[in-house]
Amino acid sequence: MQYTTELENTIKDMVQKGRGVLAADESAPTIAKRFKAIDLESTEESRRAWRSLLVTTEGLGQYISGIILFEETLGQQTDAGQTIAEAAWAQNIVPGIKVDKGKIPLALSPGDLITQGLDGLADRLRGYKQQGARFAKWREVYAIDKHTPTRHGIEANAEMLARYAAVCQEEGLVPIVEPEVLMDGEHDIDRHAEVTEAVQHAVFHALHRHQVVLELMILKPNMVLPGKNCRRAAPDEVAAATMKVLKRCVPAAVPSINFLSGGQGPEEATVNLNAINQQGQNAPWNLSISYGRALQQTALQTWQGKPENTAAAQQDLLKRARLNSSAQHGGYHSDMENSAE
Numbered sequence: 084m085q086y087t088t089e090l091e092n093t094i095k096d097m098v099q100k101g102r103g104v105l106a107a108d109e110s111a112p113t114i115a116k117r118f119k120a121i122d123l124e125s126t127e128e129s130r131r132a133w134r135s136l137l138v139t140t141e142g143l144g145q146y147i148s149g150i151i152l153f154e155e156t157l158g159q160q161t162d163a164g165q166t167i168a169e170a171a172w173a174q175n176i177v178p179g180i181k182v183d184k185g186k187i188p189l190a191l192s193p194g195d196l197i198t199q200g201l202d203g204l205a206d207r208l209r210g211y212k213q214q215g216a217r218f219a220k221w222r223e224v225y226a227i228d229k230h231t232p233t234r235h236g237i238e239a240n241a242e243m244l245a246r247y248a249a250v251c252q253e254e255g256l257v258p259i260v261e262p263e264v265l266m267d268g269e270h271d272i273d274r275h276a277e278v279t280e281a282v283q284h285a286v287f288h289a290l291h292r293h294q295v296v297l298e299l300m301i302l303k304p305n306m307v308l309p310g311k312n313c314r315r316a317a318p319d320e321v322a323a324a325t326m327k328v329l330k331r332c333v334p335a336a337v338p339s340i341n342f343l344s345g346g347q348g349p350e351e352a353t354v355n356l357n358a359i360n361q362q363g364q365n366a367p368w369n370l371s372i373s374y375g376r377a378l379q380q381t382a383l384q385t386w387q388g389k390p391e392n393t394a395a396a397q398q399d400l401l402k403r404a405r406l407n408s409s410a411q412h413g414g415y416h417s418d419m420e421n422s423a424e
Contacts, residue, residue: 086255090299093217093257096177097301098339098369101408102148104259104301106343106375107134108181108220109153110157117376123388135161135170136386137379140397144174149218151179151259151373163169168215179218179259180211184249186224195236196224197316198243202252208254218257220303220373221247223266227278227310237285245289248300258295259341259373261303262286266346268310276307276324283332297336303373304329305345306355318358326363335367342370344377349403351418357410364413371411378403381416 095106105226110119114133115125123129134156137143150171157180161170168178184200198221208219223240225232230242244260251258264279283304290297307324309316316324329340342359344352352374360370372378381403386396409415 084252084296086252087299090252090257090296090319093177094147094299094301094338096175097218097257098371099148100369101184101411102146103372103374103404103407103411104149104151104179104341105137105147105176105284105378105404106220106373107137107153107156107379108151110185113274118388119381119385121387123224129388130155131159132388133383133386134159134167136382136393136423137400138167138170138176139163140400141402143404144176146401146408147176149177149179151181151220153181154211157211157216166215172215174362177217178215179220179256180216182211182219183221189236189239192233192235192239194226194228194231195233195239196226197236197239198223201243201246204247204250205254205272208251208256212254212256216256218301219247219251220258220259220261221260224238225262225278225282227265227268227270227274232278232282237282238289240335241282241285241289241331244286245293245295248290249293250296251288252296252299257299257301259301259303260286260290261343263343263345263418264305266305266308266311269312271313271376272307272309272316272320272324276328277335279305280328280331283328286335296381297334301304301339301341302333303341303343304340306347306359308345308347311346318354319362321355322358324378325359326366329368331364333368337368339369339371342371344372344374347377349377349380350417353406353415357413357415358406360411361413372407374407378407410414
């Protein structure tokens with residue numbers, strides 16, 4: 084590949100024990116929903132202010148190695164006049180970009196979904212790279228019901244992820260591959276494990292077919308969890324189920340597994356990550372995070388869209404990042420939630 088050294092350097096900058104990825108790539112409807120919860124209108128300026136707050140949090144780079152940005156954000160600037168990407172890299176946080184165009188129903192496959200955005204992807208990636216992006220992210224979504232996801236749905240989504248990842252590597256951006264099995268529903272943890280295993284098997288078969296270099300990608304999977312309408316599972320149970328699936332599906336060549344938080348609350352996501360790292364001490368991969376709401380939620384509630392709350396919100400973000408860093412070492416405990424340090 085033309086960009087092998089470039090990709091290797093990006094992996095080196097992003098994959099470090101105790102550091103993770105901040106997902107700040109919410110689509111316009113999603114961030115509008117988040118802002119509505121704090122009675123803030125979602126405008127280009129309010130979105131810029133929020134994402135500027137994130138990347139200018141002093142010390143964040145100690146715990147965060149990469150940030151996924153929305154297309155709009157890549158062209159925006161901080162109050163100091165730096166681009167958001169420049170401000171991130173000033174703290175050794177690698178800037179990246181969400182490149183999928185959202186999900187639609189998969190034709191002739193009721194209940195299955197598929198993500199759009201492959202058309203023109205190479206050209207878009209070249210433009211994003213010129214703006215400072217060094218990695219990309221693409222998400223496929225799998226809803227669990229009695230008859231879904233179907234085998235057809237699983238294979239179609241795996242094909243999309245693999246095609247995206249191949250284009251990224253050809254253009255010199257590290258692909259984050261995100262197959263998310265949703266936790267919505269009444270399914271138990273065993274059913275979630277069954278579907279997650281089928282999905283991850285299909286994804287890695289497809290990546291192999293498309294000659295994606297596993298050492299130069301990052302996997303962003305869901306943890307294995309019971310559905311939201313089922314009984315909650317203890318962290319050790321979540322960790323055991325998650326590690327069992329990963330060991331069966333993910334080749335050791337993959338350098339890092341960065342979990343999505345997937346509807347978990349901030350503390351729940353940290354507790355489960357800690358249990359996974361405690362059980363996965365000898366795992367061949369780095370076990371880290373690519374959290375969005377689980378990192379941002381507390382800070383967003385503190386900020387409320389008010390400039391005078393910026394410093395306090397940044398401290399909340401820094402604390403959440405620090406706790407998840409501890410969890411990546413298996414050293415988190417709940418007492419840390421109430422500690423000033």
